[in-house]
Amino acid sequence: MSTGPTGPADDRWHYRRSLASRVTLLTTMAVGLTVAFVALGAYVTVRMQLQATLDDSLRDRARQAAQAPALTALPSGEEVPAWAVVATDLRVAMIAADGTTYVPQRMEPTPRLGGPEVAVARGEESSSVRTVRTDGEAYRVVAVPYGEGNALVLAESLESQQQVLGRLGVVMLLFGLAGVVGAGMAGWVVAANGLRPVRRLTRRVEEIARTEDLDPLPVEGADEIARLATAFNQMLTTVAASRERQRRLVADAGHELRTPLTSLRTNLDLLAQADSSGAALPPGARAELLADVRAQMEELTTLIGDLVELARDEPLTHVVETIDLSEVLDDAITRVRRRAPQVRFEVRAEPWYVVGEQAGLSRAVTNLLDNAAKWSPEGGTVRVVLERGLLTVDDEGPGIPEADLPRVFDRFFRSEESRSMPGSGLGLSIVHQVALRHSGSVRADTSPAGGARLQLRLPGNATPPPRQPPPQPAQPAPPPAARTPRAGQDPA
The missing domain is CATH 3.30.450 (Beta-Lactamase)
Structure with missing residues (x-):
């Protein structure tokens, strides 16, 4: 006989009565006693x-x-x-x-x-x-x-x-036995009728497990069984929503990956045909192809990084520290200015200290600025204000349509106007996820200039927390005081 971690008893078969039989037995025993x-x-x-x-x-x-x-x-x-x-x-x-x-x-x-x-x-x-x-x-x-x-x-x-x-004892015994038998029958009837909704619910759940059909269960009444069925329906709704998000994520990721991969393969095929046929491409065409390949690889790298970032649902367990959000904003503006030199940035920031993850916050702020720079016209102005934990980014682009405002933070969502523009539709989703991980929020609105306004709010403080003093080394114990020998006493 095989033994498990807890001994040979794990391999035994344990019989367990059904709930109806246990209710009947307990009722009979209670009435009998x-x-x-x-x-x-x-x-x-x-x-x-x-x-x-x-x-x-x-x-x-x-x-x-x-x-x-x-x-x-x-x-x-x-x-x-x-x-x-x-x-x-x-x-x-x-x-x-x-x-x-x-x-x-x-x-x-x-x-x-x-x-x-x-x-x-x-x-x-x-x-x-x-x-x-x-x-x-x-x-x-x-x-x-x-x-x-x-x-x-x-x-x-x-x-x-x-x-x-003696006659009284016999009469009581007969009536007692009759009462016990009647109690057993009543217990069986009550258990059979009372547990019928449980059995119906069990069959429905087993059918869901077998067919993966996530239709909600029927709810009758307002008792404990109805509460259990309602809880199952909530669980089914959550599972169905998770399945739908997974299906949409896979479909959207496949769609977004297909375009750069197809273009990359086409360019590589052109380079390979030119090399195999011996016909040299014009220097300008070859350089253009290589630049296009490099841009497509960068787009793939960005897309894969965004997918990895969105897959992180764990709480902050890595490098968590006190961060000055204004410094993160300065670094992000420096990077975005290099990528979008045709856009002017107006920045007004106050110190705001947040306890969080440096890389995630930097990625979220950079995505907000990149989105504003992408939609701003050439020579346009992006206004950035950081005040008491609220980061507001206003651009002078066409703005977000009213119907798209609730969906701009969904994964892979791209409006009809942005289909022809570079990007994967994951940038604002990452901002939303980083905000949730830091107990914050993000919202989209219309700026006074007619463009888009994106606001990121993060909890924190306007003053840095006091620094803990470094631990002081232990002071050595003072030497014992020397004793003065008395007269006639040996100093040793």
């Missing part, structure tokens, strides 16, 4: 009540018999007739203080008498009641004082009482 406790309580109560009634009856009859003239007129020690105590259903006896027992009418068998009855005859107790077994039969024995130094004893068989309790 309840019936058992109720039956036991009723039995004990009836037994105690019968015992108390019998004891009270025996005491009254014994006291009345001890005071009857038929007994008080008889000399001590003589036989007492049974009719004198109305004792045709009792065992009657008298016991003296020395333990001598007198049995009137010679009624046999006589219950064994002892210490409690002798104590009553001696006057130490006013009465005694107890159960005595003689020849396999149980008697309830009562003793009361009778004259001087004697006690009258009455004993009644408990057979009739035990018969009543």
Whole structure:
């Protein structure tokens, strides 16, 4: 038998009851225990009540018999007739203080008498009641004082009482079994009906797992099962949206990669044909082809970098530090000015310190500036303002159509006017993702000059956080003070 990390027990097959059977079993056990406790309580109560009634009856009859003239007129020690105590259903006896027992009418068998009855005859107790077994039969024995130094004893068989309790026990047992069986059937019916929505939901989920059909589940009522179905529908909606985004990402990425790859392959084929045929291309045409190949490779590199950036959904766990956003903005403007010398930039920035990732913030700010430079006309002006964590970039281009404003930050989204312009439609998506990773936001609007206005807001502070002082080296402990030797003491 193979063993796993937790031992051979992992290979065993464990049987687990169904939920309906467990509900039925628990219901039956609960009702069975309840019936058992109720039956036991009723039995004990009836037994105690019968015992108390019998004891009270025996005491009254014994006291009345001890005071009857038929007994008080008889000399001590003589036989007492049974009719004198109305004792045709009792065992009657008298016991003296020395333990001598007198049995009137010679009624046999006589219950064994002892210490409690002798104590009553001696006057130490006013009465005694107890159960005595003689020849396999149980008697309830009562003793009361009778004259001087004697006690009258009455004993009644408990057979009739035990018969009543026995019949009561049988009746309770039958009714208890009937209740348990009824409870089991009721539990099964409740479990079957109550778990029907669960089984229906399970079948639907299994069908979704088998067919990958993400249609929502039907929701009925407002109970826990309905809440579970609603939660499943929310999960299905999320999975469907994720699948749609993945499908769109793959389709758009394939479309964006196909154009530069086709152009690159065409240019390389032209160069290869010219080299193989021996016909030299004009120097200007060859240089133009090589420049075109280089530009297409740069476009591919940018596109692949954008895709890698968008694939990063993990939280900031790399180089996280306090960054001055105004310095990031200065570096980004320097780079964009080299790429777009025909555009003029007006910048007004205040210091703003953000805790985040240097590379991501730099990429987001650069993408905002590149987008404004791309849409600005030659000689146009891009106005950049950084104030209290809000970076506003305004251009003088044609602006963003009202219908495209909600979609400008979607992956691979490109308006109809931008289809013929370079780019992949991923720049603003990266800005949006970087803003979310830094607990910020980004929005698109129309600038006062009629162009586009893009705003990036990042949480931070206008003043840099205080720097932590470097740890001080541990100071060595001062040497112990030299002791001055006393007179007559060796300094060593």
